[in-house]
Amino acid sequence: PGLTGRSHRFVFGVRTTADRSYKGGVAPWTAIAKTDLATGKVTYWEPTPRSFVGEPAFVPRVNATEEDDGYLLTLCFDGVAKKSTLRILDARDLRECCGLVLEQPVPFSFHCCWIPAAEYDCAPAARL
Numbered sequence: 001p002g003l004t005g006r007s008h009r010f011v012f013g014v015r016t017t018a019d020r021s022y023k024g025g026v027a028p029w030t031a032i033a034k035t036d037l038a039t040g041k042v043t044y045w046e047p048t049p050r051s052f053v054g055e056p057a058f059v060p061r062v063n064a065t066e067e068d069d070g071y072l073l074t075l076c077f078d079g080v081a082k083k084s085t086l087r088i089l090d091a092r093d094l095r096e097c098c099g100l101v102l103e104q105p106v107p108f109s110f111h112c113c114w115i116p117a118a119e120y121d122c123a124p125a126a127r128l
Contacts, residue, residue: 010068011035012056012091017046028052032074034094045094047087050079058091068092075106 014029031046032053047053056072064070072089076099084106085099 008067009036009038011037012058012072014053014055032056032072032094043094045089047076048078052077052079077105077107
């Protein structure tokens with residue numbers, strides 16, 4: 001976030017791992033990608049099969065000294081288990097740090113999904 005509009009080395013995004021035989025138009029996003037613009041190296045993280053990821057959000061580590069020193073947060077929907085998990089990855093190497101299973105499944109989307117609180121039976125503290 002601190003590099004918006006300035007020169008930077010890394011780009012984080014989503015990609016599909018579907019092959020060209022996919023018949024549904026644009027295939028859903030099934031992996032997180034990190035591109036090193038200096039070397040051209042692209043690194044991927046993929047969740048379990050039949051899982052779909054959302055756009056990653058970068059959160060800098062406290063006292064970070066490197067551009068990729070932080071975490072990537074992505075909402076991951078497991079299409080088999082019908083559960084959603086907030087996955088937290090180390091942005092330096094895309095290793096998974098942890099995952100927080102959500103009480104309700106959230107369908108995958110590119111940016112975000114807004115659902116009225118009235119549709120859920122949740123405590124007021126859980127509502128934003």
